[in-house]
Amino acid sequence: MRPGAGSILLRYLLLAGLAIFFIAPLLMMFLGSLKADHRVLLESGSLTAFLPHELSLQNYSDVFRRTDFLRFFFNSLFITGCVVICGLVVNALAAYAFARLQWRGRDLIFNLVLALMILPFEAIAVPLFYGASILGLRDTYAVQILPFIANAFAIYLFYSFFIGIPKELEEAARIDGASTLRIFFSIIAPNAKPVFASVAILTFLTWWGSYLWPTMVTIGPTVRPLPVAIASFYTLPPLQWGDILAFGVMMVSPVLLLFVIFQRWFVAGVASSAMKG
Amino acid sequence: MATIEFDNVCKSFGDGINAIHELNLKVDDGELMVLVGPSGCGKSTLLRMTAGLEEVSSGEIRIDDRVVNHTPPQQRNVAMVFQNYALYPHMTVRGNLEFPLRMQKQPANRIEASVKRIAEMLDLSPLLDRKPKALSGGQRQRVAMGRAIIREADIFLMDEPLSNLDARLRVEIRGEIAQLQRELAITTLYVTHDQAEAMTLGQRVAIIDQGLLQQVGSPQEIYERPNNSFVAGFIGSPGMNLIQASLSSERGEIGLRLGSKRLPLPQPVLASYPGLASHREERLLVGIRPHAIHLAHADSTQHLAARVCAVEAMGHETILHLDTELIMHANPKTAADKARENQPHLLVQLNGHHNFRVGDQLRIELGIGKLCFFDADGRAIG
Amino acid sequence: MRLNDQTTSALLLVTPALLGLLLFILLPFATALVLAFTDLRLGSPLAVNFVGTDQFLSLFNDPDFIRALLNNLLFAAVVVPLQTILALALALLLNRGLPGTVAFRTLFFMPVVFPMSLVAVIWSLIYAPGENGMMNAFLQWASFGLWEAKDFLRDPLLAMPAIMLLSIWQGVGFQMVILLAGLQGIPQTLYEAAALDGAGRWRQLLHITLPQLRNPLIFVMLVTTILAFRLFDQVQIMTRGGPENATTTVVYETVQAAFARQQVALASAMTVVFFLLVLSITWLQRRFTHHEREVA
Numbered sequence: 001m002r003p004g005a006g007s008i009l010l011r012y013l014l015l016a017g018l019a020i021f022f023i024a025p026l027l028m029m030f031l032g033s034l035k036a037d038h039r040v041l042l043e044s045g046s047l048t049a050f051l052p053h054e055l056s057l058q059n060y061s062d063v064f065r066r067t068d069f070l071r072f073f074f075n076s077l078f079i080t081g082c083v084v085i086c087g088l089v090v091n092a093l094a095a096y097a098f099a100r101l102q103w104r105g106r107d108l109i110f111n112l113v114l115a116l117m118i119l120p121f122e123a124i125a126v127p128l129f130y131g132a133s134i135l136g137l138r139d140t141y142a143v144q145i146l147p148f149i150a151n152a153f154a155i156y157l158f159y160s161f162f163i164g165i166p167k168e169l170e171e172a173a174r175i176d177g178a179s180t181l182r183i184f185f186s187i188i189a190p191n192a193k194p195v196f197a198s199v200a201i202l203t204f205l206t207w208w209g210s211y212l213w214p215t216m217v218t219i220g221p222t223v224r225p226l227p228v229a230i231a232s233f234y235t236l237p238p239l240q241w242g243d244i245l246a247f248g249v250m251m252v253s254p255v256l257l258l259f260v261i262f263q264r265w266f267v268a269g270v271a272s273s274a275m276k277g
Numbered sequence: 278m279a280t281i282e283f284d285n286v287c288k289s290f291g292d293g294i295n296a297i298h299e300l301n302l303k304v305d306d307g308e309l310m311v312l313v314g315p316s317g318c319g320k321s322t323l324l325r326m327t328a329g330l331e332e333v334s335s336g337e338i339r340i341d342d343r344v345v346n347h348t349p350p351q352q353r354n355v356a357m358v359f360q361n362y363a364l365y366p367h368m369t370v371r372g373n374l375e376f377p378l379r380m381q382k383q384p385a386n387r388i389e390a391s392v393k394r395i396a397e398m399l400d401l402s403p404l405l406d407r408k409p410k411a412l413s414g415g416q417r418q419r420v421a422m423g424r425a426i427i428r429e430a431d432i433f434l435m436d437e438p439l440s441n442l443d444a445r446l447r448v449e450i451r452g453e454i455a456q457l458q459r460e461l462a463i464t465t466l467y468v469t470h471d472q473a474e475a476m477t478l479g480q481r482v483a484i485i486d487q488g489l490l491q492q493v494g495s496p497q498e499i500y501e502r503p504n505n506s507f508v509a510g511f512i513g514s515p516g517m518n519l520i521q522a523s524l525s526s527e528r529g530e531i532g533l534r535l536g537s538k539r540l541p542l543p544q545p546v547l548a549s550y551p552g553l554a555s556h557r558e559e560r561l562l563v564g565i566r567p568h569a570i571h572l573a574h575a576d577s578t579q580h581l582a583a584r585v586c587a588v589e590a591m592g593h594e595t596i597l598h599l600d601t602e603l604i605m606h607a608n609p610k611t612a613a614d615k616a617r618e619n620q621p622h623l624l625v626q627l628n629g630h631h632n633f634r635v636g637d638q639l640r641i642e643l644g645i646g647k648l649c650f651f652d653a654d655g656r657a658i659g
Numbered sequence: 660m661r662l663n664d665q666t667t668s669a670l671l672l673v674t675p676a677l678l679g680l681l682l683f684i685l686l687p688f689a690t691a692l693v694l695a696f697t698d699l700r701l702g703s704p705l706a707v708n709f710v711g712t713d714q715f716l717s718l719f720n721d722p723d724f725i726r727a728l729l730n731n732l733l734f735a736a737v738v739v740p741l742q743t744i745l746a747l748a749l750a751l752l753l754n755r756g757l758p759g760t761v762a763f764r765t766l767f768f769m770p771v772v773f774p775m776s777l778v779a780v781i782w783s784l785i786y787a788p789g790e791n792g793m794m795n796a797f798l799q800w801a802s803f804g805l806w807e808a809k810d811f812l813r814d815p816l817l818a819m820p821a822i823m824l825l826s827i828w829q830g831v832g833f834q835m836v837i838l839l840a841g842l843q844g845i846p847q848t849l850y851e852a853a854a855l856d857g858a859g860r861w862r863q864l865l866h867i868t869l870p871q872l873r874n875p876l877i878f879v880m881l882v883t884t885i886l887a888f889r890l891f892d893q894v895q896i897m898t899r900g901g902p903e904n905a906t907t908t909v910v911y912e913t914v915q916a917a918f919a920r921q922q923v924a925l926a927s928a929m930t931v932v933f934f935l936l937v938l939s940i941t942w943l944q945r946r947f948t949h950h951e952r953e954v955a
Contacts, residue, residue, distance in 0.1 A: 008757065015752055015763050022766050022828070025781050028793065032784075041787055045796030094676035103669035109677070116684055118941050122889050122910050123934040126917045126926040127687035127694060133701055150679025168363035171330050174350040175357050176428070177380035180668040186376075190367040209774030211892045212910070216918055227776035231896045234780050241784055248777045255772045263765060266772070270833060271840035 024050070033059055033245035040241035059246035066236070066243060068221055069250065072229035077254075079144045079225055080207040084200050086149045092196070094150075095158030096184050100170065110159075116152040121213070129216050139219045148207065154199045161195035162188060198269030201262065208255055226251045279341040279431040279464050280306050281327060286336035288322050288488075296322045298488040299336070307462040309455070311479030313469055315511070319488040320468045324434050327466060329353050340432060351380075356425035357434040361441060362417050364409040370396075370420050371405040377428045395423045415446045422454070426461065433458070433465040439474065451478060472512050476500065484508050506606070506655035509564045515596065515624045517564040517649065519606035526557050533563060533648075536602040540579060543645060550650055552658040561658065562606050562651040567596065567626035569644035580640040585633050586622055595631045598622035599641070688934075694927035701921035714928035724929065726904045727912045731936075734823060734908075735887035742827045743880055746834035751868075753835070754842045764839070768832035775829060779896040782825040786811040786897075794821075812898050815905040822893050822906055830886065834879045841875030842868070874948055881944040888936055909933050 027050050032040040034055035043049045063069050097103070098110045128147060137143040165188060173183045189196070211227040218224045224232075233247055259266055281304040288297040296319045304310040312320040325331040327338060329350035337344050345353055356377075364373050371392060378388045396402040399419045409417055418438065425433060438454070439447045455478055458465050469475055475482045476496040484491040484499065484507075492504035503509035509517040523534045531553065532541040547553060573580035587598035605621045625641060633639070650658040698710045718724050749767055753760050770778065785793045788810035798806040811821040845868065853863050869876075891910040894900055900907035900915075909929060917926035 011752055011755075011757060012759075014748075015759075018749065018752075019763060019766055022770065024793070025778075025785060025828070026769065028784070029781050041784065041791055044784060044787065044793045045791040049793065090675045090679065093672040097669040097672035101665040101669040101672070103666040106669070109673070113677075113680065116680055118938065119684060119688060119934070120885065120889055120937055122891070122913070123930055123937065124684055124687040124691065126913060126923065126930050127690035128683065129917055130690070130694070130699075130701065130923050131687065146679075147683035150676040150683065152680060152684070155676060166361065166363065168359045168361055169365060171328075171350075172357065172359060172363035172424075173365075173376070174330070175328055175353075175355060176377035176424075177351045178376075179351070180665065180672075182380070184672075187365060191365075205772060209776065211774070211776045211895075212914070215895070216914065227774050227892075230774075230780055231776050234783070234896070244780060245784075248780060251777055252773055255774075256769070259769070259772045267764075267768065267836050270771070270836050 029245050029248055031055075032242060033249045035059075035242055037240040037242035040245065059240075059242035060250070062240070062243045063233075063247050063250065067229065067233055067247070069229075069247065071221065072224055072226050073250070075141075075223055076208060076225040076227075079141060079223075080204055082141075082145045083148045083207050084203045086145075087151055087154055087203050088196060088200060090149050091151055091154040091199070092158045092189070092192075093184065095155045096162055096188060098155070099159045099162035100167075100188075101180065113152050113155055117156060119152075125212060125216065128213075132217055138217045139223055140217075141223050143217050144214055144223065144225070151203070154203065157199055157202075158192070158195055161192050165191055194265075194268065197262070197265045201258075201266055201269045204258070205255070280304060280339075281432060281464060281466065282337075282339040282342075283323070284337040284339065286323070286326065286338060287334045288319070288326060288331065289334045295488050297326075297334075300485075300488075300490050302483055302490060302493060304464055304466060306464055309458045309465045309467060309478065309480050311467045311469060311475040311482045312485060313472055313475035313479075313482055313511075314485035314491075316470050318485045320470075320485045321436055323485070324357075324436050324466055324468045327432070328355055328357050328434050353432075354428070354430050355432040355434055356428045356430035358421045358425050358436065358438040360437040362409075362421040362438075364417060364420055364424070366409055369406050369408055370401060370412070370423075373409070373420055373424050374401075374405075374427050377424060381428075391427050395427045398426075399423045414442050415450065418442060418450060422457070426457070431464065433463050435465065435467045437469055438467075440469070440471070447474070454478065473514055476512065484511065486511070502657065503564070503649060504657050506562055506564065506651045509649060509651070513566060515567055515626070517566055518570075518623055519651070520563045520565070520623070521560065521604040521606050522563045523560045524553065524556050524558065531557065535563070535581075536604065538579075538581065538602075540643070540645065546646060546648065550658060553650060556650075556652060556658060560653055562653075562655065564649035564651060565643055566647060567624040568628075569647035570623070570625045571642050571644065572627070573640040573642040577640070577642050579645075580642050583623065583639055583641050585635055585637040585639065587635060588633050590630060592630060594629065595627045595633070597625040597627065597631075597633060599625060599639075601641075691927045691930045691934075694924050695931045697924045699924040699927075701917075701923050703921070710924075714925050715932075718925070718928055718932065723904055723907060724909075724912050727900075727907045727909045728932075730819065730904075730906060731888050731890060731908050733819065734826075734890055735884050737820075738823050738826055738887055739880055739883045741823075742831050742834060742883055743876065745827065746831050746838055746879065747872075747876070749831065749835040750838035750842055751864075753839060764835075767835055770829045771832040771836075773829060775892040776896055778825055778829045779893045782821075782828075783812065783897055785825075786821050788813070813902050815903045818898050818902060818905045822890075822897065826886075826890075826893060830883065834883065837875055837879055838872065841872045845871045877944055877948050881940060884940050885937055888933065888940075909936075 028044060031050060031052055032044070034052070034057070035043070036054070036056070037059065094113075098106060098113070132138050132143045169187055169191070170183050173187045178186060209227055210225070211231070214225050214228045215231070218228055221229070230244070230247055230251055234244055283300050283302040286297055286300045287295065289295045300323065302310075312323060314320045322331060326333050327340075329345065329348060333346045338346060340353065340355075365376065368376065374392045374395060375388050378391060383391075392405070393402075396405055399422060401416075401419060401423055404412060404416060404420075409420065412420065418441075421438065425435075435454075439450055442450065451474060467478060469478075476499075479496060481493060482496055482499055483493045486507050492499055492508050499508060499512055503512060503517070506519055510519060520535060525532055525534050525539065527539075530541055531547060532539050534540075542553070581601050581603070583599040583601045585597055586600050589596040589598075599622055601623050603623060605623060607621050652658055695714055696709060696711060697707050698713070699707045753764055753767075787793070788795070788808065790796060790799065790808045792808065792811075794811060795806065795808040799808070809817055811817045849867050849871070850863055853867055858866065888908075889910055890908045891914065894906050894908055894911050895914070898906045900911050910933065913926045913929040913933065916922040916929060
C-alpha cells in the first residue's frame with residue numbers, strides 16, 4: 001500500500017520535529033565552542049545560540065592552556081586502544097577454540113562464559129576497586145586496561161560468527177597442511193572482518209566513554225582519561241562554558257570521525273549485538 | 278602414487294548409528310574408484326576418514342601399506358575437492374592455488390612456476406587475479422581441481438565435486454576429470470550419489486548402502502550382474518524392474534511363474550545361471566532392465582497385457598509406466614521408490630518416440646535372455 | 660592420541676581469555692559475595708569479622724539506599740516505556756525508506772556515540788537556571804510565557820525528570836537501530852498478504868509488525884531496564900545524588916560507600932542486591948522471549 005501525499009508530509013513533519021530535539025544540543029555544543037565564554041550561556045536561551053557569528057578558536061587554545069588536554073587524550077587513546085586490540089586477539093582466539101576445536105570440557109566452559117555475560121561491570125566494581133586499592137594499583141594504566149581485555153560478550157559475538165563460517169574451509173586448509181593457528185590467521189580471521197569490526201566498535205565506544213571505573217581508580221591527572229577529565233574540568237573555576245564545550249568537541253571528535261567513516265559498521269555492529277543476544 | 282586399503286573399517290557416531298560397517302576395499306595405484314550410494318549411506322564418511330577429517334572407530338586405513346588411522350590430515354599428503362569447493366573466499370584464484378604450496382614452504386619461484394603450469398592446464402590463466410565470488414560455477418570447480426592437483430599429492434579425494442553444477446556442465450566436466458585423472462594417473466577416490474556419473478567415470482565402482490559395501494566392480498559387471506537387488510535397482514536410469522516370481526519345474530523343464538504366466542527358461546539362460554537349479558520351487562525375484570522389455574509382436578505367445586499409467590516422452594526414448602498382473606517388488610532402499618511409496622509400476626524403455634496415452638492397453642514381451650535372478654533375500658543367484 | 664583431539668591447541672587459545680575472566684570477573688564477583696557478609700572497611704586496622712546478614716539489614720534500614728532503589732525503579736518505570744515507544748516510532752518513521760532516511764537515522768543515532776560524561780555536561784548547560792537557560796527558554800516559549808524559570812538540577816521535583824530526558828536523548832538511537840533491523844527482517848509478503856486480506860495500516864501494525872518485533876522489543880526493553888539500574892554517570896556529574904536524594908541511585912550509593920566512606924563490605928552488599936535485580940530482570944526477559952532461535 002502506497003502512503004498518500006498527506007501521510008508523507010505528516011511523516012516529514014514528525015521527523016523534522018524530532019530532528020530538532022536531537023540536533024539542538026549538538027549544534028549548541030559546536031557553535032558554543034566557537035563563541036566567547038560569556039556569550040554561550042547568554043545566547044543559549046534564544047535562537048542566536050544556533051547562529052554562527054563572531055566565531056573564534058580562542059576557547060580551544062584556552063583548553064590547552066588551562067588543562068593538560070593532550071595528556072588526557074593520549075590516556076584515553078592508549079587505554080581504549082589497548083583494550084580494543086588485545087581484546088580482539090584474546091577473545092577471538094578463545095571464541096575460535098569454543099566454536100571449532102574439539103576438546104574436553106569445551107561445552108561446559110563455554111556455558112560458564114556465557115553465564116558471565118549477565119554480570120554488568122557495576123556488579124564487580126567494588127571488589128575490583130578493593131583489590132586495586134590493596135595491591136596499590138590505583139592510578140595506573142594497567143588497572144584501567146587489564147581487567148577489560150577478556151570479555152564474555154565479545155567471545156559470544158565472535159563465536160556466533162565463527163560458527164557460521166563453512167567448516168569445509170578449515171577442512172580444506174587442514175588438508176592443505178595448515179596448522180590450527182595458521183588456519184585461524186589465514187582463513188578464519190580474513191573471513192570474519194565484519195565481526196572484528198563490530199566488536200572493535202562496541203569495545204571502543206564502551207571504553208572511550210567509560211567513566212565509573214576511572215573515576216574510582218584514578219587520583220591525579222597522570223593516567224586520567226577524557227571522561228573523568230571533562231567532569232573535573234567542568235567543575236574547575238571559573239566556569240567558562242566556551243572552554244568546556246571546546247573540550248567536549250575535541251573529546252568526541254575522534255568518535256564522530258570514526259562514526260562518519262564507518263557508519264554502516266557502527267549500525268550493523270550495534271544491531272548484530274542485539275540480534276544475537 | 279599410492280594405494281588405499283580399507284581393512285575392516287567401522288565408523289560409528291556418538292548416537293550409536295553405524296555409518297560404516299566392516300568395510301573392506303582396496304584402491305589400486307593410479308586407479309579411479311568411484312564410491313556411489315544414496316545420500317546418507319556413509320560414502321562421504323569413508324572419504325573423510327581417508328582424508329583424516331573423521332576418526333576411524335575400528336579397523337585400519339592404509340595408504341601405501343602405512344596405517345594412517347592416527348595421522349592428521351596435514352601429514353597425509355592427500356588432496357581433496359569439496360562439494361562446495363571450499364575455495365578461500367578472501368584469496369584470489371592465485372592465492373587459492375598457492376596456499377597448499379605455501380604451507381609446504383616451497384620457494385617462491387617454484388610456487389610461481391607451479392601456479393603457471395596448473396593455470397595453463399586448466400585454462401585458469403586469465404582468472405588468476407579474481408576472487409572466487411567473481412567466478413562461474415564451472416570456473417570455481419576448475420580452481421578447486423587446480424588447488425588439489427597443484428599439491429602433487431599421493432591421493433585425490435573428491436566429494437561430489439560436480440553436484441553444484443548444472444546438468445550440461447556436469448557432463449562436460451565429468452569428461453575432463455576422467456581425462457585429467459588418466460593423464461596424471463593419480464589414485465583417486467570419488468564420491469557421488471549419481472549412478473550415471475559413477476558408471477561413466479569409474480574404472481571400478483563401489484556401491485555402498487547403509488554403511489555396507491554392496492558390490493565392487495567395473496561398471497559393466499555391476500550393470501549386467503548386480504550382486505543383489507539393491508544394486509540392481511540403484512544402477513541404471515531407471516533402475517532394474519524387480520518382479521516377484523517363483524521357479525517351477527514341469528516335466529523336467531525349469532520355468533518361471535510370473536503371476537498367471539509361466540515362462541519357460543531356455544537352456545542358455547539356465548547355463549549362465551547354474552545356481553538356479555538349487556532354487557526350484559522357491560520364490561525369487563526376477564530382474565529385468567526396462568529396455569529389455571519390448572512391445573509384443575502380433576504373433577507372440579509370451580506376451581503380457583499391460584495398461585499405461587504414465588508416459589515419460591524424452592524424444593529419443595519413451596519410458597512407459599505400466600500396470601500388469603505382475604507383482605512388482607518395491608526396493609525400499611532406493612530413493613525413487615520411497616517417493617512413489619505405492620506399488621511400483623513395471624517400467625519399459627522404448628527407443629524413439631511413441632504416441633501412447635494414459636489408459637492405453639498394450640501387450641509386452643520380456644527379453645528372456647536378459648533376466649537376472651535374486652533369492653528371497655535379494656542376493657543374486659549366480 | 661586421538662586424531663581429532665585438539666585439547667592442547669585449544670587450551671593455548673582459551674587460556675588468556677579464561678584467565679582474564681577468572682581474575683577480573685569471577686574472582687571479584689565471588690569476593691563481593693563473601694565481603695557482603697563481613698564488616699570490612701578499607702584501610703581499617705581492625706580485624707575483619709563475619710557479621711552474617713547485618714550489612715543487608717542495615718541496607719534496608721538505610722533511607723538513602725531505599726530512596727536509591729525507588730529512584731532506580733521510577734527511572735526504569737518512566738524511561739523504559741517512553742524510550743521504547745519513541746524508538747519504535749523513529750524506527751517506523753524511518754523504515755519506509757523515504758528520501759533522507761539515512762540522514763535522519765545518522766542524526767538520531769549520533770548521540771549514542773557520545774560519552775555520557777560529555778552528554779551530562781552539555782545538558783547541564785541546557786538546564787541552566789534562569790531565563791537564559793535553553794530548556795527554560797524553550798518551555799517559556801512553548802507555554803506562551805506561563806513557565807517560570809526553574810533551576811532544574813536543584814529542584815527535587817524536576818531533577819529526576821531532567822536526568823531522564825537526557826538519558827532518553829542519548830540512548831534512544833541505540834534502540835531505534837535494533838528495532839529498524841528487526842523491522843527489516845519482517846518479510847514484505849506478510850504485509851502483502853494482510854493487505855489482500857483487507858487489513859489497513861493500523862491493523863497491519865497491530866497484527867503483523869508488533870508480533871513480529873516481539874523479540875527485539877523485549878531485548879530492547881531488557882537492555883534499557885538494566886541500564887536504568889546501572890544509572891551513575893549523569894547523576895555523579897550533574898547532581899551528585901541530590902537534591903535531597905532525589906536523584907541518588909543504587910550504583911551511586913555503592914560508589915559512595917566504597918569510595919567515599921571506605922565501607923567495602925556495605926558496598927559489596929549493595930552490589931549483591933544490584934546483581935539480584937539484574938538477574939531477575941534477565942530471567943523475566945528469558946521467560947517472555949519466544950525461543951524459535953533462528954541461527955543468525
